[in-house]
Amino acid sequence: MTVRKTSVLVLDCAEPETLADFYARLLGARAERGADPDFIDVIAEEGVRLSVRRDHGYAPPSWPRPDDSQQAHLHILVDGEDMDEAEREAIGLGATPVEAKVSAGVRDVRTYADPAGHSFTLTARLG
Structure with missing residues (x-):
């Protein structure tokens, strides 16, 4: 059985209210x-969805130098009761745990590397 999942692109920033307002206006x-x-969360009727996250140590990107903060990463939203099964699926498909600590509750977030080394998180769906 495959666990129900949704993906969300997350943009890190210092002031999420300002950035969310920008993207909400830009995307209608x-x-x-x-x-x-x-x-x-920034949600459009056409299916566009992204999130902005406050990073208290945020440093703007210095592209193309890779030595600043992560900037963006994929969150895969999973119902909280399905987190363990989703983790087994991800690892079974070739993901490598980077930070797979179980922290049940609102902030249950488990970080992995995909087979090419890109990071992503399984995140308990809120609300």
Whole structure:
């Protein structure tokens, strides 16, 4: 059985309210704050969805130099009760745990590297 999942592109920043407002206006979308105070979702009726996350140590990108903060990463949203099964699926498909600590509850986030080394997280779906 495959666990139900949704992916969300997350942009790190110092001021998520400002960045969420920018993307909401740019995409003709709405910005919604959820249960996690450091995240704001930007949702458009056409299916566009992204999130912005407060990074307290945020440093703007210095592209193409790779030595600054992560900037963007893929969150794969999973119902909380399915996190363990989703983790088994990811590892079974070739993911490598980077930080797979179980922290049940609102902030259950488990980080992996895909087979090419890109990071992604399995994140408990909020609300």
